[in-house]
């Protein structure tokens with residue numbers, strides 16, 4: 186499907202930038218338009234692929250291009266004040282050619298955390314296309330203020346979008362890496378998963394249209410109904426030769442170019458299980474998921490209807506949902522079969538409850554320290570017997 190992407194704040198901008206890179210590398214054509222919005226000039230300058238004219242600097246009169254310093258209330262305020270400037274950039278998007286909007290932001294900071302729900306609300310008021318959010322939760326080691334920001338933004342963002350797709354940095358962080366190179370890798374992981382998911386509804390040039398191919402409307406229907414979504418992913422390399430499977434036959438592999446061997450079916454069902462039971466973008470209990478979509482991407486000879494049908498059935502049992510869609514996304518020449526599982530409308534998410542609990546504690550702590558610090562400053566500045574008079 187074709188998306189208009191709006192990256193809000195630093196993380197949002199970088200992730201949308203990465204989606205453009207992915208599109209160029211894979212030819213998947215999912216980003217019909219890309220806009221970056223930020224209150225920090227340096228962050229906008231650091232982007233590589235988003236066109237200059239689509240980079241919008243907001244809040245100049247308030248923060249002079251220096252960002253909002255993790256103050257997401259200020260982030261929301263300046264997004265509201267400068268909504269016309271953001272809209273100016275969105276006006277250049279041929280909205281009749283897009284299937285949906287995707288607003289991307291890190292929820293722990295200031296600009297994206299505060300601004301993403303504001304722009305989502307605005308887009309929903311103006312356009313009939315669905316507005317989805319892609320919200321990134323902070324790592325638990327980032328500290329109280331980031332957790333508090335994320336918890337408040339999450340609550341607001343879910344309300345304002347047609348569906349909030351969540352990625353949790355906490356379950357993806359790797360030790361021993363610099364934050365920057367860590368984020369680069371994490372962003373590639375994000376883009377790979379969501380790239381396959383959204384790419385599925387887009388027929389590539391020269392690609393045969395399989396009968397069971399996933400259509401944009403199936404992605405939209407899975408996401409409709411609102412709530413919070415998470416995505417699972419698994420992949421396996423396969424042999425692809427220009428002689429159409431000759432190599433694997435030669436090697437005695439079960440795979441042939443007919444694509445419906447037991448091996449092909451088993452590979453698909455095992456990839457569906459691995460994707461669902463492995464690391465999700467937002468870890469959660471899969472049982473109780475309202476709707477799900479299964480996408481099998483890869484060379485068409487390695488995709489078969491039987492495997493997808495079995496995977497779909499297994500997913501129905503696993504989630505207890507009666508609304509599980511599935512189909513394929515033929516990508517010849519990729520050299521791998523990938524399975525992406527979208528679990529939409531998940532409700533049993535311990536990580537969110539934990540985030541909220543830590544956020545409440547952080548809020549109480551901040552209030553307490555603020556009260557105490559007023560008293561402490563008072564004690565420090567005024568002399569005990571109040572003999573001194575201020576100048577004015």
Ligand code: GDP
Pocket residue numbers: 193194195196197199200252253254255290291292293294295296297298321322323324327331354368369371372
């Ligand atoms: P903003 O510019 O004020 O919106 O704030 P940032 O986007 O810099 O940071 C918000 C949060 O996003 C941070 O607390 C991190 O958890 C996360 N973050 C920042 N940069 C990246 C990134 O490149 N990738 C990912 N996945 N998360 C990021």
